[in-house]
Amino acid sequence: xxxxxxxxxxLIKTRGxxxxxxxSPISGxxxxxxxxxxxxxxxxxxxxxxxxxxxxxxxxxxRFSGRQFSNSRSEMNVSTLELGDSALYLxxxxxxxxxxxxxxxxxxxxRLTVL
Amino acid sequence: xxxxxxxxxxxxxxxxxxVTLSCTYDTSESNYYLFWYKQPPxxxxxxxxxxxxxxxxxxxxxxxxxxxxxxxxxxxxxxSDSQLGDTxxxxxxxxxxxxxxxxxxxxxxxLIIQP
Numbered sequence: 671x672x673x674x675x676x677x678x679x680x681l682i683k684t685r686g687x688x689x690x691x692x693x694s695p696i697s698g699x700x701x702x703x704x705x706x707x708x709x710x711x712x713x714x715x716x717x718x719x720x721x722x723x724x725x726x727x728x729x730x731x732x733r734f735s736g737r738q739f740s741n742s743r744s745e746m747n748v749s750t751l752e753l754g755d756s757a758l759y760l761x762x763x764x765x766x767x768x769x770x771x772x773x774x775x776x777x778x779x780x781r782l783t784v785l
Numbered sequence: 786x787x788x789x790x791x792x793x794x795x796x797x798x799x800x801x802x803x804v805t806l807s808c809t810y811d812t813s814e815s816n817y818y819l820f821w822y823k824q825p826p827x828x829x830x831x832x833x834x835x836x837x838x839x840x841x842x843x844x845x846x847x848x849x850x851x852x853x854x855x856x857x858x859x860x861x862x863x864x865s866d867s868q869l870g871d872t873x874x875x876x877x878x879x880x881x882x883x884x885x886x887x888x889x890x891x892x893x894x895x896l897i898i899q900p
């Protein structure tokens with residue numbers, strides 16, 4: 671079974687631009703979660719999508735948004751990029767079991783650099 | 786909100802030795818799950834082991850085992866017969882039963898296996 675895939679793997683943008691990252695989950699998984707990893711803040715939860723709806727959200731500004739399609743693929747968008755948005759963005763997929771041991775499996779990440 | 790603390794930023798052991806990574810957490814949740822993830826230099830986050838809080842038996846996966854002390858809120862990872870390929874960042878992570886805040890990660894322990 672294919673794992674979680676993320677595109678692109680690397681991205682360079684300038685301040686003020688916007689960016690869209692894509693994530694394709696493991697087949698059969700309906701939940702996609704996004705995380706930001708930086709040296710200073712570590713790994714932080716951005717949001718989770720399940721059945722095309724945002725189900726959970728972390729503590730990030732509204733510049734960070736996402737969506738999920740009917741095939742469970744998800745996109746994350748960051749508008750008005752800031753230098754501090756430079757990070758590794760990780761996507762994780764799971765079955766989305768509510769209340770159960772919903773193990774998340776991660777993609778290889780997208781490295782975003784903001785100049 | 787929950788917190789996860791990994792008190793060992795870096796550890797180094799010789800190949801074939803046994804090593805234990807520490808993790809403590811704080812939560813008011815009664816239903817939760819604990820995970821250890823490994824992130825090698827490739828940055829791909831890989832699930833090592835999972836523990837359901839309601840299970841008293843410690844989880845084991847081949848050379849990897851945990852010591853789960855629920856009352857002490859401690860969740861350590863033991864790696865037996867360490868191998869060079871075990872060199873990586875290891876993250877302890879917490880998820881509440883409902884998954885509302887996604888995975889909460891510790892800051893990580895950089896484990897180096899010396900030949």
